Amino acid sequence: MSRENSLVSAQWVEENLDNPKVVLIEVDEDTTAYDKGHIKGAIKLDWTTDLQDQVRRDFVNKAQFEALLSERGVANDDTVVLYGGNNNWFAAYAYWYFKLYGHQDVKLLDGGRKKWELDSRELVGELPSREATSYTAQEQDLSIRAFRDETVAAIGTQNLVDVRSPDEFAGRLLAPAHLPQEQAQRAGHIPTAANVPWSKAANDDGTFRSDDELKEIYTEAGVDWSKDTIAYCRIGERSSHTWFVLKELLGQDNVKNYDGSWTEYGSLVGVPIALGDEPGEA
Amino acid sequence: MCGATEGGLSLNGINTDIEAIVQGQVTKGGEPVSTGYVRLLDRTGEFTAEVPVSATGHFRFFAGDGEWTLRTLVPGAEPVDRKVQAAVGSIAEVEIAV
Numbered sequence: 001m002s003r004e005n006s007l008v009s010a011q012w013v014e015e016n017l018d019n020p021k022v023v024l025i026e027v028d029e030d031t032t033a034y035d036k037g038h039i040k041g042a043i044k045l046d047w048t049t050d051l052q053d054q055v056r057r058d059f060v061n062k063a064q065f066e067a068l069l070s071e072r073g074v075a076n077d078d079t080v081v082l083y084g085g086n087n088n089w090f091a092a093y094a095y096w097y098f099k100l101y102g103h104q105d106v107k108l109l110d111g112g113r114k115k116w117e118l119d120s121r122e123l124v125g126e127l128p129s130r131e132a133t134s135y136t137a138q139e140q141d142l143s144i145r146a147f148r149d150e151t152v153a154a155i156g157t158q159n160l161v162d163v164r165s166p167d168e169f170a171g172r173l174l175a176p177a178h179l180p181q182e183q184a185q186r187a188g189h190i191p192t193a194a195n196v197p198w199s200k201a202a203n204d205d206g207t208f209r210s211d212d213e214l215k216e217i218y219t220e221a222g223v224d225w226s227k228d229t230i231a232y233c234r235i236g237e238r239s240s241h242t243w244f245v246l247k248e249l250l251g252q253d254n255v256k257n258y259d260g261s262w263t264e265y266g267s268l269v270g271v272p273i274a275l276g277d278e279p280g281e282a
Numbered sequence: 283m284c285g286a287t288e289g290g291l292s293l294n295g296i297n298t299d300i301e302a303i304v305q306g307q308v309t310k311g312g313e314p315v316s317t318g319y320v321r322l323l324d325r326t327g328e329f330t331a332e333v334p335v336s337a338t339g340h341f342r343f344f345a346g347d348g349e350w351t352l353r354t355l356v357p358g359a360e361p362v363d364r365k366v367q368a369a370v371g372s373i374a375e376v377e378i379a380v
Contacts, residue, residue: 085334086332087332114319117317117357120357165329173345173346177322178322204355
């Protein structure tokens, strides 16, 4: 992959607002943001209800994903352009999710909703109508999804990249600082993980830094480019942002997102945990 | 603690005894800013969190004990930084004019 294949600018989106084969999809942490105004023609996916199984902690299955996209009017040959607030955290999560189920042509709007707003571009309240389709998903591509056992096995052997803020990494905070801190799990990080906050990959306006800058950031943080990599955060959305950088922008092979992330790992019985600012020993 | 929600964001359902809350309002020319962002930087200047302001310009973070920096991102205005001291069990109110 490359920047050209996976990222589009706000200008490109404006030029394609009336292109019927381009589907804009807003995915926000704040699931009400879309309702207050969205890019013209954009549809909404709610990450809590549309993309999560409502009983088990897992994603919707292939049949549910097919039904969802069919009902929302997304076709297999559509170009899907995702954007959202919070510097595209949940849009990147949805991007990874679309890749997981094998959608061919999916892109992120560089800078997401924030860049769009800071540019004072138009947001509308009008809801689009798209004709239903018959969407066919692929089986999950598990080469980009990490589970807990392989994450534990990666300690000391693969690149583990903890993309949370330094205070979460060290165990001083349990959640991002815009959320209440009443989580029940242990604080800290997976031993040997490098702390490269997702935000290092983004400019203040939410756009991604240049490829050269990105490569330098992860190299300096100790990422060994010859090894496989697992990225994690708290629930897998910020690490999707970093997965996007490593896999899609920098073209690194064998990068997985551990969507169980700290809310799973920090609640496991018996696994090692490191506290403080250093990666810690295997 | 009194007046923490006056004209601002509701604290319903939040146990303020265990949170180090930093909150406030962003204004421009004396009027609340309805489109913009506030980010929270840690003591080393590293990004920790970011929120969009509410329709009334309000924002809130759940930080930890210590010194933090708030930085505004508002269309048509230069970013403004404000240092703030947070402590568990208290609410730090910060008004920011851009």
